Amino acid sequence: MSSLTFESDDLEVTEDFLCRAYAKMRIGSGTPESSRARIHRDSTPAVSVDELDLNFDMSYSVTPLGRICLCVVHEGTIQDHGFHGVRDDFGPGDVVMFAPPDLPYAGRICSARYNITMLDPGLLDQVAATAGRPLHEPVRLTRHRPSSPAAADHLKKTIVHLRDHVLADPAVAAQPLIVSAGSQLLAASVLAAFPNTASTDPTGQDRADAHSTTLRRAIAYIDDHADRPVTVADIAAAAHVTIRTLQYAFRRHLDTTPLAYLRRARLAHAHRDLLNAPPRGEATVAGIAARWGFAHPGRFAAQYRSVYGTSPSRTLNS
Template structure:
């Protein structure tokens, strides 16, 4: 994890510092002829959350993005982004998604602080492959305008805000300090981005599975989970290992077992936590053991544990 914070009124310094985070660009102040830049960057792996406010009206003319996507979400104010031959008006109700290799420029009015979600192209393509069950045959291209008021969009934004808040706590008992937890959360954010905002694979992702999964697929998935549930396994990992899409795998579990792959995985992990709590020493921590095996929400973990074993995790530990 790393972070950067900066405040400056120097236009050239603002251009250089922002350019180092994103890409080289031309920065032209508006009538104010100056900026009051406030910048905060929090980065983890292939993802970052950037809070950016120029403090005055500006025109930004960047080079095309080479290897990453940006989702720009104003807190207030407005801007216009010319991207892929279209003008998109960025407001509190409309985010702008910028895809690599497509020219763009943008203008922000004074008083338009915004949050930017940054994700490497390789991460997006990897998650598309997990969701589809095959590699993308062309780059993922998002529609530039993205409504922020739908339930899915609000849920995704809450995830981004939570991600930023946890990155700010790095080294101070953040949930993202644990690599396995951080990896799963990154995959969830990118996967939900692909489901929430339209792009050239959206129709394929939402289409019903053409081939209902066979019972053999579910048996293979269960065997794989039973062999590897102690590892930082995700539903994407399972689908990839079996050569199917995440949707196909989920459909199979629902039809054959009336559950989900992750619920089955959690059940196996609960058994593992139970065994470890029974043999752990007096100084062991329930929270540490739960986090080690992928349980992030302690309230939900405790409830599932009690339902399965008839007692609380702390009771097992003390026994």
């Protein structure tokens, strides 16, 4: 995990930074007397979350990023944004995909404060419930705006959670299980928010392969690897089935999802650590929760209580 903050009122310096932080671009200011820029970034190899504050009007022309780039506007506007036949304006509250990873885009920032979240496109393939898709045909988002206001709101909440409860705290961001879970949650929220090419309906072959042996293989793999960053693709490969078959098997036999089962397994490990911690020792609820991939102590406590009928602090201190 890395973190950086950039501030400058020199347009050439800002352009150089943006080229290094995003992709090669040209920028220009319509208000040369004021060109103050402030950018803060927290990132992992797969995901970055940036907060940008530009108190001037800036035009931009950007080469393809190679990553999925999401924008949430806090204040101000982004105007005349365009790529490959799309032209749109964005204002406060809007969440959009700037452009597909392989396309350039251009537009104009008008004294805006906004969030840029970028993720590796491969994360979508890891969580999409598709049959074995060739690597040269990744999942694609087919529209730049979310399919509904509710989907947009959920995606914004996911970005805020990732920013504030995962990446903002170096101790939490150092936990690989939390980073892996947060990245997958973001990818799943993107797929839920935007129309895309992933197919979720099980085929006849999926139904035939989603038998109890498949489920047993998957559960065994989850139980043996709960202490490591695990993706749905990893579980499917261990069970020798496609991701879609795996999803269907868990839904058919347990009425849950593979990732929900993984979270339950990690909760059980956290429960055992709380029980086995020495009385009045150095172990803490937050530390044990983070070790097993739970970034938010309050949510961990709520999940723990719903399963075990008591608080994690009482278990630790009993």
